[in-house]
Amino acid sequence: MRSLRSAVGAWLAFERLLLRVPVPSWNLGPGNPRQRARPAWLQQYELVGKIGEGTYGLVYLARRQQPLHRGVRIAIKKFKQSKEGDGVSPTAIREIMLLRECIHDNIVKLVNVHINYVDMSLYLAFDYAEHDLYEIIRHHREKLxxxxxxxxxxxxLWQILNGLNYLHSNWIIHRDLKPSNILVMGDGEEQGVVKIGDFGLARVHQAPLKPLCDNGVVVTIWYRAPxxxxxAKHYTSAVDMWAVGCIFAELLTLKPLFQxxxxxxxxxxxxxxQLDKIFKTLGHPTADRWPTLLNLPFWQANRNLIQGRKYENPGLYSIVQQPAKSPAFDLLSKMLxxxxxxxxxxxxxxxxxxxxxxxxxxxxxxVPGSPGEKVVHYPARPVDYSTDFDGSTAPPQSNTNLAPQQQQRGEHMMQVPAMHQPLHLPAIQRMPQNNMNNFSSVNQQGRRKEPDSGNQNYNNYQPLNKSRRM
Structure with a gap:
């Protein structure tokens, strides 16, 4: 616990330093923003285009220019300034704090952090994942x-749970699990590997124990736990498991469960x-089923309004079209x-x-799940080729490294992969969950330990290193 306090203290000092860094006087020159002098770090990347936009900033696709990594695609997340306009976004600081310590096959890898001192914007570079669950589900629903x-x-689902177990074992709640935040690698040695991304709402909990309700509304509403x-004034990692249950149902039905x-x-x-949608599917909660229900503030205040609605409960099994006694339905019902x-x-x-x-x-x-099954060629996440790093619109930069099919359709043409090799599930090893002092450490360079190529069980945890400082 002492090492944790030291780490948090060191990070808070770093945060204060970031917020007080003076802005240097640069000669930007007149004209279009694209003509401005760019910082040296930006010259490490060749911009391809924008692949996402959210509450906290923009996400770009770029290629690395360094000789050892030339042409390797990378995702760069640009954070907007804090609302107070006085420095780096607290959301960005939280994401850096957690991801620089989280090393796991099913967690997105933070490659680098850059600061543009002109406008105090922060850029986070991640390994690029070509797919996400939102696009995979949409492809099956609308195209196939x-x-x-x-x-x-x-x-x-197994890989999502594998990454989530690592986070929860290290007292981290993600608090924003949804299909668009579940990334899937599209090619290379990690083809088909899931990466949990977007840690802007993630928090360390129980160390110290404090009400998380002060953080405001969390989790996108369709995946928000009851x-x-x-x-609820206090909540636990169980809110992530509810979200995973919603995602599981969406993978089965190709549409959100509680919309x-x-x-x-x-x-x-x-x-x-949102509660109405949940109760229509699962029925009304009761004190017998949920003993602490009566203590929740908005249950007491709205009890008559909630219980006044009557539902003809169709049953969860009929919606997800799974037999009530099947293993899939049993797991889903326990998540919900x-x-x-x-x-x-x-x-x-x-x-x-x-x-x-x-x-x-x-x-x-x-890859196919059985012999003779067709390979599904999922499209890559859409790319807007007309946007520059500073947010201005501009003609597309050179895309000579892209295959002609990708230039026309923005799709990744996967080669037909070999049949899958199942995991040896009985050999699963997990981190102890009793307290934070049981953490093992990564190697001194903080690099990812590659799984043994001869072991098909890739559940090799690389937990937080309590000897390192934030």
Whole structure:
């Protein structure tokens, strides 16, 4: 615990330093922003285009220019300035703080951090993942009109839980799990490997123990747990497991399970329409089923309004089209348990019978699950080629390194991969969860330890190093 306090103290000192760095006087010159002198770090990358935009900033696709990594694609996330306009966004600081310590196969890898002192904008460079679950689900729903094969669903879900178990074992709650934040590598040695991304809302919890409700509304509404919607003062990593349950259902049905309409008036976490969608599927919660329900602020205040609505409960199994006694439905129902204390954990889910029945999950989620099954060529995430790093629009830069098909369609043409090789699930090893002092350490350089090529079980944790300082 003392090392944790030291690490937090060191990081807070670094944060204060970032917020007070003086802005140098640069001769930017007149004219178009593209004509301005660019910092040296930006010359390490060749911009391809913009691949995403969110509340906290923009995400770009670029290629590395260094001789050892020339042409390697990388995702660069540019954070907007803090609302106070006085320095680096606190969201960016949190994301750096966590990702520089999280080393795991199923967690997105932070490659570098850059600061543009002209406008105090921060750029985070990540390994580029060509796909995300949102685009994979949409491709099956709108282009193929067919479900995702069982092997791919199982492999995607197992890897999500594997990464989440690592986070929860290290007292980290992600708090923003949704399909667009679940990335999937498209080629190379990590083809088909899942990477949990976007740690802007992630928090360390229980060290020290404090109410997390002070952080405001968390989790995109369709994936928000009922205890959050009912104003829980304290919540746990169980909120992530509810979100994973929603994602699991979406992988099975190709549509969001609880598609509520968010009331954005104020910061009140109570969302009646979202609760309505949940209760229509799972039925009303009761004190017998959820003993702490009566203590939740918005349950007491809105109890009559909530219980006044009557539902003809169709049953979750009919929506996800899974037999009520199947392993898939059993796992899903345990993820969507109302009582957070009874909700299945990531570690327990990894041991569930669902992952021990055929087809077994594999490291590469994008290959066929059985002989004769067709390979699905998923499109890469869309790229806007007309946007520069500073947000201005400009003609596309040279894309000579792209294949002609990619220039026309923005798609990655995957080669037909070999059949998957299942994981040896009985050999799963997990981190102890009793306290933070049980952390093992990464090597001194903080680099990822590559899994043994002869071991098909890739669940090799590289946990936080308590000897390092934030």
């Amino acid at each position: 009109s067919s479900p995702i094969n069982q092997y791919t669903v199982k492999s995607l 205890e959050l919607l009912l104003g 509520g309409i968010e009331d954005k008036n104020g910061q009140n976490p109570f969302q009646l329409d 348990e109302y009582d957070p204390a009874k909700r299945i954990s990531a570690a327990q889910a990894l041991d569930h019978q669902y992952f021990r029945t055929e087809p077994l999950p594999g490291r590469n989620a994008l």
